[in-house]
Amino acid sequence: MSDILSVSVGLGARSYDVLVGAGALKAAQSRLGAHFPRGRAILVTDRTVAGLHLKTVSDWLEGAGLRADPIVLEPGETTKSWAGLQHLVDTLLDRNIERSEAVIALGGGVIGDLTGFAASIAKRGVDFIQIPTTLLSQVDSSVGGKTGINTSHGKNFVGTFHQPRLVIADADLLASLPLRERRAGYAEIVKAALIGDRPLFDRLEAAAETALDGETLSEAVAAAVAFKARIVAEDEREAGARALLNLGHTFGHAFEAEAPKDRIRHGEAVAAGLALAFGFSVHKGLCPAGDAERVRAHLRAAGLPDGPQTLAHTGWDAERLIDRMRDDKKNRDGRIALVLARGIGEAFIDRDTDETDLQHFLETQLS
Numbered sequence: 459m460s461d462i463l464s465v466s467v468g469l470g471a472r473s474y475d476v477l478v479g480a481g482a483l484k485a486a487q488s489r490l491g492a493h494f495p496r497g498r499a500i501l502v503t504d505r506t507v508a509g510l511h512l513k514t515v516s517d518w519l520e521g522a523g524l525r526a527d528p529i530v531l532e533p534g535e536t537t538k539s540w541a542g543l544q545h546l547v548d549t550l551l552d553r554n555i556e557r558s559e560a561v562i563a564l565g566g567g568v569i570g571d572l573t574g575f576a577a578s579i580a581k582r583g584v585d586f587i588q589i590p591t592t593l594l595s596q597v598d599s600s601v602g603g604k605t606g607i608n609t610s611h612g613k614n615f616v617g618t619f620h621q622p623r624l625v626i627a628d629a630d631l632l633a634s635l636p637l638r639e640r641r642a643g644y645a646e647i648v649k650a651a652l653i654g655d656r657p658l659f660d661r662l663e664a665a666a667e668t669a670l671d672g673e674t675l676s677e678a679v680a681a682a683v684a685f686k687a688r689i690v691a692e693d694e695r696e697a698g699a700r701a702l703l704n705l706g707h708t709f710g711h712a713f714e715a716e717a718p719k720d721r722i723r724h725g726e727a728v729a730a731g732l733a734l735a736f737g738f739s740v741h742k743g744l745c746p747a748g749d750a751e752r753v754r755a756h757l758r759a760a761g762l763p764d765g766p767q768t769l770a771h772t773g774w775d776a777e778r779l780i781d782r783m784r785d786d787k788k789n790r791d792g793r794i795a796l797v798l799a800r801g802i803g804e805a806f807i808d809r810d811t812d813e814t815d816l817q818h819f820l821e822t823q824l825s
């Protein structure tokens with residue numbers, strides 16, 4: 459029990475805890491009752507996670523006097539879509555969900571984003587609880603209340619801000635996670651360090667590939683969750699500081715939108731985007747070249763892409779990528795906004811993007 463860290467996301471009456479660490483599920487058991495007055499817990503998950511963890515979670519609910527009522531969806535980004543949303547909302551209504559009861563999202567970022575969105579609109583809004591099962595969802599997507607789906611226009615183009623009531627990030631659930639997914643989640647930890655925690659980056663760099671598990675990973679997960687919780691509490695709806703959490707994402711989302719569905723993982727696209735954000739910062743004379751080289755070297759050491767050429771898809775077109783970036787949610791007055799860095803741990807929002815310069819830079823990185 460003592461290994462569980464409780465991080466509070468301070469949002470006044472909507473504040474909630476993120477319980478992090480091995481055994482978090484057990485620690486949270488006594489907190490469930492109030493969220494499920496009808497004695498049943500509607501639980502949304504995907505087929506892969508259901509096969510691995512549904513029994514454990516159902517038994518855990520039973521231990522709290524609750525009956526699991528699962529909705530099992532197909533894994534993958536295709537589920538995070540208009541069709542996936544409609545199916546989920548209709549299913550919640552078929553199960554006669556009441557405003558008094560919460561919905562559980564058991565899975566990675568796809569299940570969390572979709573379930574949070576469905577919860578925010580079904581019967582004009584019901585509560586939800588996140589039980590993230592990927593490293594990425596434990597350190598990033600389950601915290602902060604960004605929900606949404608992808609459309610043909612791009613990643614997360616439709617969604618809401620709807621905070622969970624509780625996040626239970628149990629490290630034991632990660633034991634079944636494939637290495638590729640573990641690495642993809644690690645990219646968001648590196649991102650947090652690069653935005654504003656240089657000492658964390660130093661520690662990750664010193665641990666090299668062992669940063670992906672054991673004590674170093676547990677500490678990094680705790681640091682990344684606390685970092686995100688602080689930014690969300692300061693700027694829930696991304697009027698300012700929260701946009702920093704998009705470091706690497708303007709490029710990353712463009713890669714995801716351009717690649718065949720599910721060819722590259724979100725975290726891999728972000729990793730390539732981090733390398734580009736630092737590369738472009740150097741190109742603009744804002745950041746020491748040595749810092750950008752350290753970033754790329756660490757991404758390689760972690761088995762992550764260190765630029766577009768090492769993503770699991772090729773044939774990128776700079777003009778199409780720029781077109782995607784023109785649609786980015788951070789843009790204002792028709793200008794591309796990028797999160798750049800003055801160095802490791804010193805990210806900032808740059809609204810001064812010269813598109814021709816950006817296109818030339820991208821062309822050098824894609825060839």
Ligand SMILES: NC(=O)c1ccc[n+]([C@@H]2O[C@H](COP(=O)([O-])OP(=O)(O)OC[C@H]3O[C@@H](n4cnc5c(N)ncnc54)[C@H](O)[C@@H]3O)[C@@H](O)[C@H]2O)c1
Nearest residue numbers: 506533566567568591592594595598599604631634635724
């Ligand atoms: N809302 C946010 O703040 C936020 C932040 C970051 C990312 N995201 C979104 O999250 C999504 C990516 O999330 P993700 O990387 O978790 O992907 P994901 O949800 O697709 O999960 C990745 C794969 O791992 C499988 N899986 C999940 N848990 C497992 C486990 N414990 N053991 C074995 N397999 C398991 C899933 O079935 C899936 O096939 C993207 O859509 C991204 O846009 C949202």
Ligand SMILES: O=C(O)C(=O)C[C@@H](O)[C@H](O)[C@H](O)COP(=O)(O)O
Nearest residue numbers: 598602604613614700703704707787
């Ligand atoms: O929570 C945030 O804010 C983030 O930007 C976290 C990102 O890692 C995440 O991928 C998020 O979904 C991106 O949001 P978007 O608004 O750029 O779609």
Ligand SMILES: [Zn+2]
Nearest residue numbers: 646707724728
């Ligand atoms: Zn992300």
